[in-house]
Amino acid sequence: MFDPARTRMDALRLVRPELLAMLGYEPIEPVDVLAEELGVPIDRIVKLDGNENPYGPSPRVKEALADFDLYHIYPDPEQRRVRQALADYLGVDSEHIVVGNGSDELLELIACLFLSPGDAAINCGPTFGMYSFVSEIRGARVVEVPRRQDFSLDVAVVQAAARRGAKVIFLASPNNPSGNTISTSELEAVLSTGILTVVDEAYVEFSDRSFVSLVPQRDNLIVLRTFSKWAGLAGLRAGYGAFPKGIAELMRKVKMPYNMNVAAQVAILASLADVESLSERVQAIVRERERLSGELAALPFLRTFPSRANFILCRVQSIDAREVSRRLRQQGIFVRYFDTPGVKDCIRITVGKPEHSERLLAALREIGGSLAP
Ligand SMILES: Cc1ncc(COP(=O)(O)O)c(C=O)c1O
Numbered sequence: 515m516f517d518p519a520r521t522r523m524d525a526l527r528l529v530r531p532e533l534l535a536m537l538g539y540e541p542i543e544p545v546d547v548l549a550e551e552l553g554v555p556i557d558r559i560v561k562l563d564g565n566e567n568p569y570g571p572s573p574r575v576k577e578a579l580a581d582f583d584l585y586h587i588y589p590d591p592e593q594r595r596v597r598q599a600l601a602d603y604l605g606v607d608s609e610h611i612v613v614g615n616g617s618d619e620l621l622e623l624i625a626c627l628f629l630s631p632g633d634a635a636i637n638c639g640p641t642f643g644m645y646s647f648v649s650e651i652r653g654a655r656v657v658e659v660p661r662r663q664d665f666s667l668d669v670a671v672v673q674a675a676a677r678r679g680a681k682v683i684f685l686a687s688p689n690n691p692s693g694n695t696i697s698t699s700e701l702e703a704v705l706s707t708g709i710l711t712v713v714d715e716a717y718v719e720f721s722d723r724s725f726v727s728l729v730p731q732r733d734n735l736i737v738l739r740t741f742s743k744w745a746g747l748a749g750l751r752a753g754y755g756a757f758p759k760g761i762a763e764l765m766r767k768v769k770m771p772y773n774m775n776v777a778a779q780v781a782i783l784a785s786l787a788d789v790e791s792l793s794e795r796v797q798a799i800v801r802e803r804e805r806l807s808g809e810l811a812a813l814p815f816l817r818t819f820p821s822r823a824n825f826i827l828c829r830v831q832s833i834d835a836r837e838v839s840r841r842l843r844q845q846g847i848f849v850r851y852f853d854t855p856g857v858k859d860c861i862r863i864t865v866g867k868p869e870h871s872e873r874l875l876a877a878l879r880e881i882g883g884s885l886a887p
Pocket residue numbers: 564565615616617618619642686689690714716739740741742748751752753
């Protein structure tokens with residue numbers, strides 16, 4: 515007799531076994547879910563766990579989205595206007611540009627294009643969890659080359675792993691969660707091995723060092739960017755990247771034709787027409803980062819690491835980091851707590867508006883006082 519429950523079990527047995535065994539990506543929760551969990555209104559939540567932009571998008575984005583009247587028509591599968599605007603913004607030819615539903619999608623497509631089951635991808639942790647996630651989904655082997663204590667790259671070990679046949683390396687610059695950048699000489703040393711090098715510049719607007727102008731000269735360098743951080747569009751999912759032309763063409767071939775929705779395309783064009791005011795907000799965040807770093811460093815139980823991004827990594831010393839994060843949470847303040855190699859006992863704090871910093875600092879002083887040995 516037909517038994518629907520049994521059929522479901524049998525179908526599960528057909529799933530690729532490595533995916534059943536794999537740990538999932540650990541995403542952050544949205545603000546309404548956090549507010550509901552705590553039983554407080556949304557405006558009491560200080561959300562400093564997702565490296566989002568507290569100022570939101572340019573007002574021109576909201577106007578452009580309200581005025582747009584072609585929501586019922588499929589988007590341009592080649593995203594010509596957006597790619598041209600990005601090419602003008604970056605100063606590279608639009609043939610180099612690929613856009614995605616967030617830069618996460620581009621990471622997924624890179625893995626799709628380059629990683630067959632059993633291939634090796636280098637991951638330099640502690641870093642953004644998406645690199646190992648997209649590699650593992652493809653059945654690739656993740657070769658870990660841990661960063662040094664100061665979070666700099668161990669270039670000699672990376673080179674050795676590349677020579678042993680790893681195909682791809684993912685490097686965030688500035689790195690999440692440590693906030694440091696890679697240097698030109700480190701990048702050159704990695705590129706010289708011939709490995710496909712993906713530099714993820716999600717936070718580059720908060721720093722002073724980009725490698726995007728090198729892309730047209732190098733055939734193994736990809737630079738990824740996003741509108742999630744500097745332009746306040748994390749919810750719309752608008753990522754892009756500069757690729758060697760041949761790779762860009764293949765990326766556009768294997769992507770879903772309508773991978774970027776029209777709203778994200780409208781928002782990108784409106785943001786690029788308002789770079790000046792978005793840059794002022796970026797500068798406000800950078801100033802606040804420096805001020806907040808100084809205040810955090812003055813707390814006896816925190817050690818801060820220098821950051822070129824919109825967040826600050828702190829090591830919690832002499833008191834329990836998990837407990838600090840838990841007590842902040844009870845007060846409606848959300849930061850990212852880490853318990854993983856290289857960032858044990860660390861919290862990562864997104865730089866918000868000055869008033870967010872004040873609530874955070876007051877809470878930390880109080881928690882530090884009550885937990886002090
Ligand atoms: C290093 C890094 N790259 C990429 C992303 C994701 O960017 P997007 O929102 O464009 O998918 C993040 C998000 O936190 C990140 O930290």
